Amino acid sequence: MxxxxxxxxxxxxxxxxxxxxxxxxxxxxxxxxxxxxxxxxxxxxxxxxxxxxxxxxxxxxxxxxxxxxxxxxxxxxxxxxxxxxxxxxxxxxxxxxxxxxxxxxxxxxxxxxxxxxxxxxxxxxxxxxxxxxxxxxxxxxxxxxxxxxxxxxxxxKGRLLVHYRLEQASAHSAGELPAAPESLVAFWREVEAHCAAHNAGRERLFDQLIPSLRQVASGGDGLTDWCTATIGLRLPEGIDPACLADDLRALAGAAHVRFEGGCPxxxxxxxxxxxxxxxxxxxxxxxxxxxxxxxxxxxxxxxxxxxxxxxxxxxxxxxxxxxxxxxxxxxxxxxxxxxxxxxxxxxx
The missing domain is CATH 3.40.630.10 (Zn peptidases)
Structure with missing residues (x-):
């Protein structure tokens, strides 16, 4: 056997x-x-x-x-x-x-x-x-x-995938408009802060909301600059993927965010x-x-x-x-x- x-x-x-x-x-x-x-x-x-x-x-x-x-x-x-x-x-x-x-x-x-x-x-x-x-x-x-x-x-744990994309008119690097990758970094920091606020006082990993930055890319054609990213979140009990998606959408500003694979x-x-x-x-x-x-x-x-x-x-x-x-x-x-x-x- x-x-x-x-x-x-x-x-x-x-x-x-x-x-x-x-x-x-x-x-x-x-x-x-x-x-x-x-x-x-x-x-x-x-x-x-x-x-x-x-x-x-x-x-x-x-x-x-x-x-x-x-x-x-x-x-x-x-x-x-x-x-x-x-x-x-x-x-x-x-x-x-x-x-x-x-x-x-x-x-x-x-x-x-x-x-x-x-x-x-x-x-x-x-x-x-x-x-x-x-x-x-x-x-x-x-x-x-x-x-x-x-x-x-x-x-x-549960899961939610976030697909982020920002497009904006090209601008000089010395100008006041943040570059598309800089806006992504700001969004990522907002996501980290959101998770850290939830995790305060929770020591077990199973109880924490854990983000991971999986993919990042950026570029431009002289007229339009763009930046994309995929962020994964591991969800503890009590976090509804749809409600979390609403929270993250509000943090994304002018960027387009698409969500995939949400499950509690x-x-x-x-x-x-x-x-x-x-x-x-x-x-x-x-x-x-x-x-x-x-x-x-x-x-x-x-x-x-x-x-x-x-x-x-x-x-x-x-x-x-x-x-x-x-x-x-x-x-x-x-x-x-x-x-x-x-x-x-x-x-x-």
Missing amino acids: EHESLALLEALLHIPSLSGQEAEAAAFLVDRMAGYGWEATVDAAGNAVGLVGHEGPLVVLLGHIDTVPGAIPVRVEAGCLYGRGAVDAKGPFATFIQATRRAELAGRLRCRVALVGATEEEAASSKGAHYVRERYAPAYCVIGEPSGWNRVTLGY AFRSPRTTPLASAFLRSIRAHGGQPAFLHKTGTADMNVVGPAWNCPIVAYGPGDSRLDHTPNEHIVISEYFQAIEVLAEVLGQL
Whole structure:
């Protein structure tokens, strides 16, 4: 079983699947799941979907199969498997498939399982998650994101992307009119001050409103000068993306601002039957379980409020390696996560 599990993930890592370009990876996964005798298809959003079981509560295992750019040679080295997506998040979705298979073969699967390898999670669209949100009503949901084999994620911060553009008539650098880049800098400082005012007295990162300046460009043609920027904000609980957008629009002055990817923070209780099943399983496999609250955003933010069911995020891997040139997963941890999740599925 371990050889099969490693071969699945290694083969998946060899297939490039940038956001919006997941078709080959989805087809591969559907073929693999169909080979297990499961009902498997690519849905209208391009998600790879596998359906297992006929009785019991519905459990949706929702991972994502798209990755950020950056090719990393796939290789096994010193007990680790390297490749883009090994941690974020092909490793967790391969864990979903192999854990479901293990529970089924052991005769322990007492629930219905819908495995969804979602598209465009790394893009602001979250296309795959938005599609399935309207098509399932699960009793339980597990999101495929790296937490480490002995930890479970209960919540993620929200997100808002701000696209800024200012155009103005060209002027001499010795004149009184601020240059377009100077106006951007002033806006960025206003955004920082707005966030700092909210964060006063809040020490935990999960409770803070955190801005990041992601892209800046400027130029001109002798008649018109322009400056553009993209600003990302990570939202704590209690911050509504639409209200924050109104505040930032007021700070932008004459610039045009466009907003994208707005979603509120989401946190699930730690006292659900699903969370308890993970705690028991992790302890049974020799681990000391812990709960996490992440400062990033995931598909939990999309489906959690709509499904209103017990939900956690789980998967092997160190999330500090997400999007890095050194992305890799410890193979033994991958195998441990498969066993933990198989045990959880047997308890639901």
